[in-house]
Amino acid sequence: MQSDPVVTADIPKLWLDEPDALERLTKSAADQGMKSIAHDLITDGFTVIRSAVDPKLCDQVVEDYREYSRQNRSYVDENLDINGREKRLVNFHFWSESEMKIGTNPRTMEILDFLFGREACLYTSLTFKYGTQQPIHRDTPHFATWPDSQFFGVWTALEDVHIDAGPLQYIPGGHRYKIDQAAILRRVEAEFPELARGDQLMKALDIYNGEVILRSPNEGRPLQVAALRKGDTAIWHPQLPHGGYPAANPDLSRWSVVFHCAPTEVQVHQHDRFFSHQGDTPPPPRYGFHEAFGRKIAVAGDVAFM
Numbered sequence: 437m438q439s440d441p442v443v444t445a446d447i448p449k450l451w452l453d454e455p456d457a458l459e460r461l462t463k464s465a466a467d468q469g470m471k472s473i474a475h476d477l478i479t480d481g482f483t484v485i486r487s488a489v490d491p492k493l494c495d496q497v498v499e500d501y502r503e504y505s506r507q508n509r510s511y512v513d514e515n516l517d518i519n520g521r522e523k524r525l526v527n528f529h530f531w532s533e534s535e536m537k538i539g540t541n542p543r544t545m546e547i548l549d550f551l552f553g554r555e556a557c558l559y560t561s562l563t564f565k566y567g568t569q570q571p572i573h574r575d576t577p578h579f580a581t582w583p584d585s586q587f588f589g590v591w592t593a594l595e596d597v598h599i600d601a602g603p604l605q606y607i608p609g610g611h612r613y614k615i616d617q618a619a620i621l622r623r624v625e626a627e628f629p630e631l632a633r634g635d636q637l638m639k640a641l642d643i644y645n646g647e648v649i650l651r652s653p654n655e656g657r658p659l660q661v662a663a664l665r666k667g668d669t670a671i672w673h674p675q676l677p678h679g680g681y682p683a684a685n686p687d688l689s690r691w692s693v694v695f696h697c698a699p700t701e702v703q704v705h706q707h708d709r710f711f712s713h714q715g716d717t718p719p720p721p722r723y724g725f726h727e728a729f730g731r732k733i734a735v736a737g738d739v740a741f742m
């Protein structure tokens with residue numbers, strides 16, 4: 437059964453981003469493991485929880501994906517990238533109970549509750565058979581919230597990641613510099629008044645992404661490649677510049693899943709709102725929830741390749 441959006445006024449800023457975050461952490465009654473994760477996210481914007489997920493659950497997701505492919509052969513074949521490899525599969529947690537179990541992993545969710553200071557939920561997910569080789573980017577334009585940065589990417593390796601398969605890459609500390617997205621949109625509106633609104637917003641996104649690529653190497657510490665093994669979970673801050681390292685052998689699999697997580701009371705919006713919505717009041721809610729394994733799961737799109 438689907439429930440309505442949960443709307444709460446006056447959610448405070450993410451405490452990890454406050455100037456006194458480290459002080460608050462010292463005073464917190466949280467366990468050492470939780471504190472160490474929060475510390476990493478405050479200082480680096482990235483953390484790894486080793487062996488967070490039972491390897492058998494990881495194997496089962498891969499098996500479920502193979503079964504999904506058998507049952508949807510023509511849809512899979514119609515959705516290959518230019519190199520003939522399967523694209524990213526959105527929201528596979530609605531098809532695979534094992535993937536839903538990974539997304540709602542009790543310890544990970546408890547950590548997210550602590551990081552948000554309120555109950556966390558699942559928004560959407562992406563399942564990867566291959567490395568994405570995605571350029572360095574921030575997630576904020578695609579997962580926009582009011583207040584900002586109420587979001588974490590929560591990525592689990594479903595197999596040991598081979599260095600040649602295009603591991604995750606990120607720029608530690610690169611989550612702190614600011615980009616004024618409203619100013620970018622104003623510039624685009626002034627320079628390209630003839631463009632349709634959707635095209636102006638896409639152009640603003642291109643400019644924003646370009647600025648992240650250009651500035652991140654100078655604003656953060658040296659780029660890191662995450663060496664993750666089956667069952668390890670990484671969590672990153674939405675402003676962290678990250679992506680998929682180029683794959684020396686793009687035919688190697690790199691089974692993995694990323695969950696996009698937010699507080700239940702904060703709705704996640706897309707790049708159109710990110711650039712154009714003004715002020716502190718959030719835009720109207722856009723999705724309700726299912727429930728699974730005691731957690732709220734956003735009803736935000738079906739299982740589909742993208």
Ligand SMILES: O=C(O)CCC(=O)C(=O)O
Nearest residue numbers: 568569570678679680694
């Ligand atoms: O898995 C990867 O290679 C990159 C994932 C990523 O950048 C993302 O999901 O935002």
